[in-house]
Amino acid sequence: xxxxxxxxxxxxxxxxxxxxxxxxxxxxxxxxxxxxxxxxxxxxxxxxxxxxxxxxxxxxxxxxxxxxxxxxxxxxxxxxxxxxxxxxxxxxxxxxxxxxxxxxxxxxxxxxxxxxxxxxxxxxxxxxxxxxxxxxxxxxxxxxxxxxxxxxxxxxxxxxxxxxxxxxxxxxxxxxxxxxxxxxxxxxxxxxxxxxxxxxxxxxxxxxxxxxxxxxxxxxxxxxxxxxxxxxxxxxxxxxxxxxxxxxxxxxxxxxxxxxxxxxxxxxxxxxxxxxxxxxxxxxxxxxxxxxxxxxxxxxxxxxxxxxxxxxxxxxxxxxxxxxxxxxxxxxxxxxxxxxxxxxxxxxxxxxxxxx
Numbered sequence: 001x002x003x004x005x006x007x008x009x010x011x012x013x014x015x016x017x018x019x020x021x022x023x024x025x026x027x028x029x030x031x032x033x034x035x036x037x038x039x040x041x042x043x044x045x046x047x048x049x050x051x052x053x054x055x056x057x058x059x060x061x062x063x064x065x066x067x068x069x070x071x072x073x074x075x076x077x078x079x080x081x082x083x084x085x086x087x088x089x090x091x092x093x094x095x096x097x098x099x100x101x102x103x104x105x106x107x108x109x110x111x112x113x114x115x116x117x118x119x120x121x122x123x124x125x126x127x128x129x130x131x132x133x134x135x136x137x138x139x140x141x142x143x144x145x146x147x148x149x150x151x152x153x154x155x156x157x158x159x160x161x162x163x164x165x166x167x168x169x170x171x172x173x174x175x176x177x178x179x180x181x182x183x184x185x186x187x188x189x190x191x192x193x194x195x196x197x198x199x200x201x202x203x204x205x206x207x208x209x210x211x212x213x214x215x216x217x218x219x220x221x222x223x224x225x226x227x228x229x230x231x232x233x234x235x236x237x238x239x240x241x242x243x244x245x246x247x248x249x250x251x252x253x254x255x256x257x258x259x260x261x262x263x264x265x266x267x268x269x270x271x272x273x274x275x276x277x278x279x280x281x282x283x284x285x286x287x288x289x290x291x292x293x294x295x296x297x298x299x300x301x302x303x304x305x306x307x308x309x310x311x312x313x314x315x316x317x318x319x320x321x322x323x324x325x326x327x328x329x330x331x332x333x334x335x336x337x338x339x340x341x342x343x344x345x346x347x348x349x350x351x352x353x354x355x356x
Contacts, residue, residue, distance in 0.1 A: 001211070001214045001215060001218045002214075004214040004217060004218065005207075005210045005211045005213070005214035006210075007239055008154060008158075008210040008213055008214055008239070008242075009206065009207055009210040010243075010246075011154065011238075011239045011242030011243045011246060012151075012152060012154050012155070012158070012206065012210065012242055012246075013151055013152050013242060013245045013246045013249055014147075014148070014151045014152070014155065014199065014203070014206065015029075015203060015206045015207075015210075016246045016250070017246060017249045017250055017253070018200055018203055020250045020253070020254075021253070022297070023200070024062055024063040025063065025200050025201075025203040025204065026203070027062045027063070028059055028062050028063045028064070028066055028067075028203070028204045029203050029204045029205075029206060029207055031055045031056075031058050031059035031062060031067050031204075032055075032059060032066055032067045032070055032204040032205060032207075032208070033207045033208060034051070034055040034067075035052050035055035035056055035059070035067040035068075035070060035071055036070065036074070036180060036183075036208055038051035038052040038055060039052055039071065039074050040176050040180075042090075042092070042093075043176070046090035046091075046092040046093065047092055048092075049090065049092040049093045049095075049096035049097075050092065050095075050096050050099070052067075052071055052096060052100070053096040053097070053099045053100035053103070055067050056068040056071060056100040056104065057099075057100055057103040057104055059204075060103075060104040060107070061107060065104055066187075066204045067204070068100055068104065069187065069190075070183050070187065070204070070205065071100075073182070073183035073186040073187060074179050074180070074182075074183045076182075076186070077178070077179040077182035077183055077186070078175075078179050142192060143192075143195070143196065143198075143199065144188060144191045144192055144196055144199050144201065144202050145159060145188060145192060147199035148188075148199055148202060151199070152238075152241070152242055152245055153238050153241060153242070154213075154238050154239075154242050157213055157238070158206070158209040158210065158212075158213055159188075159209075161181075161209060161212040161213040161215075161216050162180075162181035162182075162184050162185050162209070162212055163181075163185075164216050165177050165178060165181045165212060165215065165216065166178055166181050166182070171216070171219050173215070173219075177212065177215055180208055180211075180212060181212055183205075183208075184205045184208055184209055184212070187202070187204075187205055188202065188205075217231060217235060257290065257294075259347050259348035259349075259350060260289070260290055260294070260298075260350060261298045262347050263325060263345065263347050263350040263352060264294065264295045264298035264299035264301075265298065265299050265300075266299075266344075266345045266347075266352060267295060267299045267301065267323070267325060267345075267352055268299035268300045268301050268302075270323060270344060270345070270352065270354075271299075271301055271302060271303055271323060272323075273303070274321065275303075275321045275322065275323050275354075276306065276318055276319075276320075276321065276322050276323070277301065277303060277304065277305045277306065277322075277323055277324065278305070278306050278307070278308055278318060278322060278323075278324040278325075279292055279295065279305060279306070279307045279308070279324065279325050279326075280308055280309075280310060280313060280324060280325070280326035280327075280330050280333075280334055281307055281308070281309055288326075288327045288329070288330070288349075289325060289326070289327065289350070291307075292305040292306075292307050295325070306318070310330055310333045310334075313333070313334065313337055314333070314336075314337060317337045317338070320338070320355040320356060321354075321355060321356055322338070322354065322355040323344070323352065323353070323354045323355075324352070324353055324354075324355075325350060325351065325352050325353075326350075326351055326353070327349045327350060327351070328349050328350075328351060329349070331351055331353075334353065338355045340355060340356070341353050341354070341355055342354050342355070342356070
């Protein structure tokens with residue numbers, strides 16, 4: 001089942017395409033998977049609860065405490081799935097939960113006390129900017145399950161697998177498989193109820209969903225005759241289609257940023273101490289330059305990058321010396337602010353300029 005679950009995971013376009021972008025969600029999926037594994041090991045050896053707490057702490061440092069939420073969902077599901085009750089009465093569990101809460105609070109506390117970050121800004125980008133009324137409220141409900149289903153032929157099977165484990169009595173699935181299914185469905189329900197705007201927030205449990213699907217497929221492959229043949233045929237076609245679709249999507253996204261990646265690398269070479277680096281972007285997202293983090297990462301920049309819109313540049317232009325990037329459409333607006341602007345490098349629509 002392990003090779004089968006890995007094959008399903010790597011052929012699922014939603015996961016592999018997002019992982020190729022190097023986003024934090026991929027690392028969050030790793031720590032969430034670790035937490036799920038340690039929870040199951042804690043069934044017989046309660047000391048593994050400390051491993052769950054560690055995975056939750058690292059997951060919160062990675063992005064947000066999704067592993068801790070999964071942990072709570074599994075603890076809720078264990079009595080429902082008729083799991084063993086002894087580990088839930090372990091001192092290791094209580095100590096680990098308290099340890100997870102304390103360690104997860106360390107970094108936000110440091111931000112508040114040492115860096116004087118306002119409380120309302122701790123999770124502003126994640127909770128307010130992205131999940132606020134202008135974004136979350138503008139998206140339709142059922143966005144997460146809908147995108148999960150339509151991403152590929154495998155997506156519908158991933159959503160159905162937990163239900164099969166919970167309600168297919170002849171399958172004789174274990175209580176561990178049942179509680180993982182309940183936890184995964186619980187997260188999907190929560191994200192649907194809170195109207196999460198992007199299916200990427202389901203990525204942390206995609207490895208677990210792939211494992212559940214592999215378990216169901218394994219049961220079908222054990223059945224003789226036409227069921228086994230149909231399962232093998234369908235699985236082969238779905239995996240091949242998934243690998244092809246994933247490859248096409250990754251190549252398409254990389255093609256979109258090839259020119260901008262070259263510009264970021266050139267900017268990294270020209271960046272100097274004492275010379276401020278700026279990006280000039282339009283207000284509309286996706287219409288011109290990529291995020292400043294793209295330039296910091298792809299260009300291996302050693303100094304900070306500041307993002308300005310054209311209007312912000314006109315209202316409060318930063319003082320020289322400057323080095324910046326804009327698109328050809330906005331070059332005239334930048335030249336109006338800095339008449340002695342010098343063009344250093346061009347690639348496609350992107351321009352690197354300097355003001356001494």
